[in-house]
Amino acid sequence: MLSxxxxxxxxxxxxLGAIAIACVGRWPNLRETISLLTAITLAILVFxxxxxxxxxxxxxxxLSEPLPGLTLALSLEPLGMMFACIASFLWxxxxxxxxxxxxxxxxxxxxxxxxxFALAIAAAMGIALADNLFTLFLFYELLTLSTYPLVAxxxxxxxxxxxRVYLGVLLATSIGLLLPAIIWTWVxxxxxxxxxGGIIEGKLAGPAVGLLLGLxxxxxxxxxxxxxxxxxxxxxxxxxxxxxxxxxxxxxKAGVFSITKIIIYIFGVDFLFNEPSAQWLQFAAAFTILTAxxxxxxxxxxxxxxAYSTIGQLSYVIMATVILKPLAEVGAAVHIAAHxxxxxxxxxxxxxxxxxxxxxxxxxxxxxGRRMPITMAAFTIGALSMIGVPPTAGFVSKWFILAxxxxxxxxxxxxxxIGSTVLNAMYFLxxxxxxxxxxxxxxxxxxxxxxxxxxxxxxxxxxTLTIVFFFFNQPLLxxxxxxxxxxxx
Amino acid sequence: xxxxxxLPALQVVVPLLTAPLVILLRNGFLxxxxxxxxxxxxFGLAILLTQAVLGTGVPEYAVGGWQPxxxxxxxxxxxxxxxxxxxxxxxxxxxxxxxLSLRRDIDNRRAPMFYGAWLIALAGLCGIAVAGDAFNVFxxxxxSSLATYILIAAGRDRRALSAVFKYLIIGTIGATFYLIxxxxxxxxxxxxxxxxxxxxxxxxIETRPIIIAAGFITIGLALKAAVFPLHIWLPRAYTYAxxxxxxxxxxxxxxxxxxxxxxxxxxxxxxxxxxHSDLFSVFIVPLALSGILLASAIAIYQxxxxxxxxxxxxxxxxxxxxxxxxxxxxxxxAAQLHMFNHALAKGTLFLCVVxxxxxxxxxxxxxxxxxGRRMPWTMAAFxxAGLSLIGVPGTAGFISKWYLVVAVMGxxxxxxxxxxxxxxxxxxxxxxxxxxxxxxxxxxxxxxxVSAMEVPLPLxxxxxxxxxxxxxxxxxxxxPIALAESGTSTLLGGLL
Numbered sequence: 001m002l003s004x005x006x007x008x009x010x011x012x013x014x015x016l017g018a019i020a021i022a023c024v025g026r027w028p029n030l031r032e033t034i035s036l037l038t039a040i041t042l043a044i045l046v047f048x049x050x051x052x053x054x055x056x057x058x059x060x061x062x063l064s065e066p067l068p069g070l071t072l073a074l075s076l077e078p079l080g081m082m083f084a085c086i087a088s089f090l091w092x093x094x095x096x097x098x099x100x101x102x103x104x105x106x107x108x109x110x111x112x113x114x115x116x117f118a119l120a121i122a123a124a125m126g127i128a129l130a131d132n133l134f135t136l137f138l139f140y141e142l143l144t145l146s147t148y149p150l151v152a153x154x155x156x157x158x159x160x161x162x163x164r165v166y167l168g169v170l171l172a173t174s175i176g177l178l179l180p181a182i183i184w185t186w187v188x189x190x191x192x193x194x195x196x197g198g199i200i201e202g203k204l205a206g207p208a209v210g211l212l213l214g215l216x217x218x219x220x221x222x223x224x225x226x227x228x229x230x231x232x233x234x235x236x237x238x239x240x241x242x243x244x245x246x247x248x249x250x251x252x253k254a255g256v257f258s259i260t261k262i263i264i265y266i267f268g269v270d271f272l273f274n275e276p277s278a279q280w281l282q283f284a285a286a287f288t289i290l291t292a293x294x295x296x297x298x299x300x301x302x303x304x305x306x307a308y309s310t311i312g313q314l315s316y317v318i319m320a321t322v323i324l325k326p327l328a329e330v331g332a333a334v335h336i337a338a339h340x341x342x343x344x345x346x347x348x349x350x351x352x353x354x355x356x357x358x359x360x361x362x363x364x365x366x367x368x369g370r371r372m373p374i375t376m377a378a379f380t381i382g383a384l385s386m387i388g389v390p391p392t393a394g395f396v397s398k399w400f401i402l403a404x405x406x407x408x409x410x411x412x413x414x415x416x417x418i419g420s421t422v423l424n425a426m427y428f429l430x431x432x433x434x435x436x437x438x439x440x441x442x443x444x445x446x447x448x449x450x451x452x453x454x455x456x457x458x459x460x461x462x463x464t465l466t467i468v469f470f471f472f473n474q475p476l477l478x479x480x481x482x483x484x485x486x487x488x489x
Numbered sequence: 490x491x492x493x494x495x496l497p498a499l500q501v502v503v504p505l506l507t508a509p510l511v512i513l514l515r516n517g518f519l520x521x522x523x524x525x526x527x528x529x530x531x532f533g534l535a536i537l538l539t540q541a542v543l544g545t546g547v548p549e550y551a552v553g554g555w556q557p558x559x560x561x562x563x564x565x566x567x568x569x570x571x572x573x574x575x576x577x578x579x580x581x582x583x584x585x586x587x588x589l590s591l592r593r594d595i596d597n598r599r600a601p602m603f604y605g606a607w608l609i610a611l612a613g614l615c616g617i618a619v620a621g622d623a624f625n626v627f628x629x630x631x632x633s634s635l636a637t638y639i640l641i642a643a644g645r646d647r648r649a650l651s652a653v654f655k656y657l658i659i660g661t662i663g664a665t666f667y668l669i670x671x672x673x674x675x676x677x678x679x680x681x682x683x684x685x686x687x688x689x690x691x692x693x694i695e696t697r698p699i700i701i702a703a704g705f706i707t708i709g710l711a712l713k714a715a716v717f718p719l720h721i722w723l724p725r726a727y728t729y730a731x732x733x734x735x736x737x738x739x740x741x742x743x744x745x746x747x748x749x750x751x752x753x754x755x756x757x758x759x760x761x762x763x764x765h766s767d768l769f770s771v772f773i774v775p776l777a778l779s780g781i782l783l784a785s786a787i788a789i790y791q792x793x794x795x796x797x798x799x800x801x802x803x804x805x806x807x808x809x810x811x812x813x814x815x816x817x818x819x820x821x822x823a824a825q826l827h828m829f830n831h832a833l834a835k836g837t838l839f840l841c842v843v844x845x846x847x848x849x850x851x852x853x854x855x856x857x858x859x860x861g862r863r864m865p866w867t868m869a870a871f872x873x874a875g876l877s878l879i880g881v882p883g884t885a886g887f888i889s890k891w892y893l894v895v896a897v898m899g900x901x902x903x904x905x906x907x908x909x910x911x912x913x914x915x916x917x918x919x920x921x922x923x924x925x926x927x928x929x930x931x932x933x934x935x936x937x938x939v940s941a942m943e944v945p946l947p948l949x950x951x952x953x954x955x956x957x958x959x960x961x962x963x964x965x966x967x968x969p970i971a972l973a974e975s976g977t978s979t980l981l982g983g984l985l
Contacts, residue, residue: 164927
């Protein structure tokens with residue numbers, strides 16, 4: 001039995017890591033060793049909680065109580081446990097990758113990069129462990145602020161302008177919509193604590209519920225439900241490890257995680273299922289999925305295409321959540337994990353191509369499979385997972401989401417998922433085909449080999465995991481099924 | 490009588506009596522040191538008084554043993570203690586952090602006079618907070634104002650002279666309005682003591698002189714508190730004053746006027762004048778709202794960081810006035826908490842400006858480009874205080890924003906538009922602060938010099954102490970909340 005007093009350690013460990021990195025910034029080897037050690041220690045700490053939470057333990061720790069009834073508290077429940085595991089584990093791999101990428105591209109300000117990275121992980125841990133909306137909001141803002149220097153890393157005028165969009169959209173939505181939503185919840189219910197079954201029932205009814213849901217969904221800009229998705233393509237100016245952090249490890253995952261958590265623990269699944277005013281959200285999610293997929297179809301830049309693919313995939317999670325049936329809730333949780341493995345692989349591959357060959361556009365990729373077989377093999381696995389082809393992680397989550405949709409007889413969801421699968425295949429398969437089979441385009445320099453070893457190691461691991469997850473996902477399913485065990489099937 | 494009973498009097502006497510001693514010192518450094526010690530002692534006294542208020546309460550102090558209503562009485566409750574903490578804290582922060590800056594701004598020969606004036610201003614501001622009668626409030630107000638004019642004009646920037654002249658004229662109009670109002674009330678009730686006035690006003694309610702008095706007092710104090718659009722003296726006065734002086738006055742001088750406004754409107758008029766609180770709301774809330782929105786918008790377009798922060802102050806005073814104008818318990822809580830938290834954030838921000846200008850010798854934002862890379866520690870503290878100003882959770886500013894939003898949500902019918910206004914203004918605060926933060930971190934310095942140029946360690950430590958206080962009071966705001974609760978119960982005491 002672990003002591004609950006180790007919960008704050010999950011937060012402080014990356015913070016201490018950040019301070020240590022700042023102190024030894026002059027010695028790159030030591031700095032990166034500390035980054036890696038912090039990441040590993042954190043992951044061990046987080047994973048050591050997994051068995052207990054899986055057995056039903058719900059540790060809770062109160063940090064402080066700034067206002068009466070409004071506490072800064074941490075707790076672990078299945079959803080947060082999973083998010084913390086993913087983020088802390090992928091941080092290790094991302095650190096290995098970053099070392100290869102940042103050195104390979106001779107980036108400047110590497111110390112600032114590693115400090116902000118550690119801070120962002122601390123914020124992500126805070127979001128995962130948040131026991132109430134107030135704590136969630138605090139770490140949500142911290143995550144935005146700590147990733148801003150990462151997005152603006154290059155520091156030139158174009159990057160700054162994009163970083164401004166990033167910060168502007170995320171801060172404006174969170175202060176403008178999320179905060180009022182939290183205060184409204186507080187005023188209406190007198191609580192902000194995440195409680196299984198929700199706290200809204202009986203306190204609000206009718207259109208107010210739909211409105212509050214809207215404030216939450218669009219206030220959490222990190223989930224990139226259209227039209228608040230603009231920051232995500234803008235943030236593509238960041239170095240690739242940061243894009244991987246944004247897309248797979250922390251930022252967007254924090255967004256959909258927060259929405260899922262709020263729907264399950266604040267609104268309550270049953271209550272929302274019977275509330276007609278909340279039905280609009282599945283249409284918003286369906287619209288986002290299809291529109292983002294179509295926009296992705298038209299992209300010529302690899303990273304931008306991946307960004308729009310992410311926007312679509314995020315709304316999968318939201319759509320799965322608002323199907324509001326047990327299997328779909330499990331599917332939503334699993335999709336957070338499955339998409340994380342697949343998308344981080346894709347971004348790692350994009351970064352590897354940039355580092356080794358300095359290619360960013362899709363037409364330049366023709367024939368690259370023969371030069372960079374490992375990278376492109378990983379890319380292929382990631383892309384198949386996005387489409388949802390077995391034996392990849394993406395298939396598992398899609399299976400559950402579809403099963404839930406059939407259970408609810410929700411045809412909007414079923415058709416959206418089928419339609420977007422076709423679209424996903426339409427934009428990913430040609431790339432795979434051209435990369436492996438087509439001859440190089442004219443005038444494209446093909447005199448390059450594979451990316452640095454650290455990068456290859458990282459993307460091989462994530463690609464392997466994408467496949468392993470297909471066969472070995474029982475512990476996660478066991479964990480997440482606790483989310484819904486109280487629900488009628 | 491032991492010393493503890495004399496605390497309210499000592500709060501004024503210590504700086505007031507040190508002032509002439511400081512002027513006698515011929516050496517700028519010694520004068521500064523003496524002023525710092527006196528200010529530090531005042532801060533200590535304020536802390537002791539706060540403890541006493543939160544503990545057993547502070548008995549009314551009769552000056553010279555003459556009992557009120559005939560003698561002068563000094564009264565300290567939660568609200569006064571809160572203001573005393575702000576005033577003495579800001580003064581100490583400004584003096585301690587402004588040593589290098591003031592040495593550059595103030596001629597060494599005139600330094601003793603300057604520090605003397607500083608202490609007199611401090612004594613006056615403390616006096617307003619402890620005075621138990623309307624006339625002594627006026628006297629202390631004049632003392633502090635005259636001394637403040639000297640402080641603002643003392644720097645080398647000639648533009649300060651025209652700025653201070655404007656301030657002088659408007660400040661005097663405000664004080665005169667206040668005095669006219671007090672005169673009318675004295676005419677009708679024959680008393681100046683706040684408590685006595687509240688009792689006797691009941692006999693003469695709804696007479697025209699009293700209503701006129703309420704109008705004069707409210708507008709006079711709104712002028713002094715720089716409630717929009719009566720703020721026109723403020724931006725230039727803050728901008729052209731010596732930087733350390735700005736730390737002092739920006740954190741507390743307008744708050745003290747709001748303190749008197751609260752005392753009069755709630756302590757004296759609220760319970761007596763029928764419909765007064767409605768009139769007060771109708772007068773102050775629209776002004777506060779336009780201040781919140783327009784001043785924030787104007788701040789976005791400022792090219793000088795001090796002026797930017799000054800307009801931000803006008804907007805923040807709008808928040809306080811809005812909360813106070815709601816005339817509810819929640820609103821009063823929010824107003825007092827925001828007085829405290831805004832002073833904390835603005836004091837820290839202006840202290841960072843002191844450090845920036847020490848390096849660059851200019852407060853223009855273009856000249857400050859790249860300062861974040863040259864002074865990473867100071868800039869990080871600036872960001873923390875800026876977040877507090879915006880109201881990001883985990884900082885002090887969030888606590889008062891929370892109270893404010895909860896308070897306006899309770900206004901029937903107007904909850905949503907008011908919340909919208911607060912949110913829009915917060916977002917504008919993000920814009921104007923981020924405009925500076927971005928230039929500071931990613932801009933290129935005008936002379937291309939990016940070498941590290943941090944200010945000396947003691948100043949950096951002080952800045953960080955202030956910045957961490959913003960975080961501390963965001964996570965553990967027990968003290969200001971307790972004081973504000975105590976203040977609210979005295980202000981609304983007669984009604985609940």
